Amino acid sequence: MTLEEWLRKGEAQLRLGPHPERARRDAEALLLHVVRRERAALLARWNEVLEAEETGPYAALIERRLEGEPMQYIFGETEFYGLPFQVTRDVLIPRPETEHLVEKALEFAAGFAAPRIVDVGAGSGAIAVALAHGLPRAIVTAIDLSSAALAVARDNAQRNGVAIRFLRGDLLAPVSGERFEIVVSNPPYVPSGDRDALAVEVREFEPSLALFAGDDGLEVYRRLIPAGFAALVPGGFLLLEIGFGQSPAIAQLLAETGFAQIEFIPDLQSIPRVACARRP
Numbered sequence: 001m002t003l004e005e006w007l008r009k010g011e012a013q014l015r016l017g018p019h020p021e022r023a024r025r026d027a028e029a030l031l032l033h034v035v036r037r038e039r040a041a042l043l044a045r046w047n048e049v050l051e052a053e054e055t056g057p058y059a060a061l062i063e064r065r066l067e068g069e070p071m072q073y074i075f076g077e078t079e080f081y082g083l084p085f086q087v088t089r090d091v092l093i094p095r096p097e098t099e100h101l102v103e104k105a106l107e108f109a110a111g112f113a114a115p116r117i118v119d120v121g122a123g124s125g126a127i128a129v130a131l132a133h134g135l136p137r138a139i140v141t142a143i144d145l146s147s148a149a150l151a152v153a154r155d156n157a158q159r160n161g162v163a164i165r166f167l168r169g170d171l172l173a174p175v176s177g178e179r180f181e182i183v184v185s186n187p188p189y190v191p192s193g194d195r196d197a198l199a200v201e202v203r204e205f206e207p208s209l210a211l212f213a214g215d216d217g218l219e220v221y222r223r224l225i226p227a228g229f230a231a232l233v234p235g236g237f238l239l240l241e242i243g244f245g246q247s248p249a250i251a252q253l254l255a256e257t258g259f260a261q262i263e264f265i266p267d268l269q270s271i272p273r274v275a276c277a278r279r280p
Contacts, residue, residue, distance in 0.1 A: 004046040006055070007031050010062045017066040018200050026071060030061040033075060068200035081130040085156050090148035092210045094126035097267040098186055101241050101274045102130045104265055105184050108237045108276075109135050112181045118143065118231065120171055120185040120224060123210055125153030125164070127184055132162035141165045143174050146209060171220075172227045179236075183228040186241040187220040188213040217243055221253055229257045232279040240275045247272040 001009070010027035014020070032039060034054050050058065064074055072078040072093045077086055080094035081102055087093055105127075109115045114137045119128040122142035132140040142157075142164050144150050150166050157164045167174035172183070190211045195203060202211070213219040221240065228238040238259065242250050247264050254262050259277035267273035 001050060001055075002047050003031065003035070003050055006050050006058060010058065013062050013066055018068045026065055027062065029071065030065065030074070031058060034058045034061065067204075069205055070201040073205060080124075080126040081133075083130060083133060083160050085124050085126055085129070086152055086159065087124055088148075088152055089205060090146060090207060091124040091152050092186075092206050094124060097273050098127065098241055099130075100265050100267055101184060101186065101239055102127060102134075104274055104276055105131055105182055105237075105239050106134050108239070109138060109182060113137065114139060115181040116179070117141070117182045117184065118172065118175060118178075118180045120183065120228075121145070121187050121210065121220075122153050122166070123149050123186070125156040127186060128153065128164050129156050129160050129162055131184070132157070132164050133160055139165075141167060141175060141180075143167045143169055143172070145170055146207070149207075149210075171224055172231050175231065178231065179233045180231055181233055181236045182239070183231055183236070184239045185224060185228075187224060189217045189220070189241070189243040189246065191215060191217040216249075217246060218249055218253075221250060225250075225253050225257050225259075229259065229279055234279055236279050238275075238277050238279070241273060242275050244271055247275065250275045 007027055011023045014023035014027055034057050061074055070093055072087050073089055077084060078093060081099050085094060116139045117131055118141040120143050122128050122144045125142055128140050128142040132138060142153055147168055150168055154166055188211050192212045192215060251262055254277045260280045261278040263276050264272035265274040
């Protein structure tokens with residue numbers, strides 16, 4: 001079968017999957033991945049026969065995508081804040097909305113000569129690496145409970161040429177007694193009861209440890225916000241990614257803890273996505 005015929009076959013299969021609207025695009029991306037060609041080269045050689053040693057891998061990738069596996073896990077990489085990142089099923093796939101948190105952290109960090117920054121629940125290291133890349137003078141620490149996630153994050157730091165201290169542990173426990181100018185986190189915030197409503201890519205493939213946080217999704221915030229306050233120097237900032245509809249509860253938690261200058265940054269859908277607050 002020719003490349004074009006294989007593409008049509010892959011597209012037909014994916015039209016039966018969870019995302020038929022992306023069938024053509026995904027089938028083509030998977031074919032490009034297998035034959036290791038640019039799209040222009042593929043289009044120019046539609047009539048070439050797919051090599052025998054490539055037919056099995058292509059069929060296997062189509063099957064993985066048909067089951068709902070995210071393209072980023074299939075390829076093993078993605079992009080975040082203009083930087084390349086390795087991703088495995090041990091870490092969440094970095095989302096574009098998390099870039100709002102990075103942008104705000106960079107803005108706050110500009111007010112410090114050499115900010116000490118800690119990323120709590122680092123996952124793939126996307127936030128920590130992006131901040132270290134954009135702030136060469138910053139001293140960046142990344143913490144995660146998962147040793148497998150930390151291994152991915154270390155690889156991503158090396159890949160992007162940044163120096164980060166990686167620590168394993170729960171929330172800010174590994175840096176007890178230390179102080180920081182900025183604490184950032186994209187913690188688990190999905191209510192456990194919302195599991196069935198999630199897309200199959202998220203529900204079946206991304207790590208539950210990084211997604212779910214009790215009945216209301218606020219379980220981690222209730223511990224992290226007071227811990228963040230204690231870890232900050234006076235005038236330091238806490239930045240948290242939050243879920244849909246959580247801003248009133250987060251605002252209350254921040255205020256009760258003693259934070260000031262509480263604000264929320266909306267994402268491109270005008271949903272409050274990043275909570276920012278300053279320790280007086």
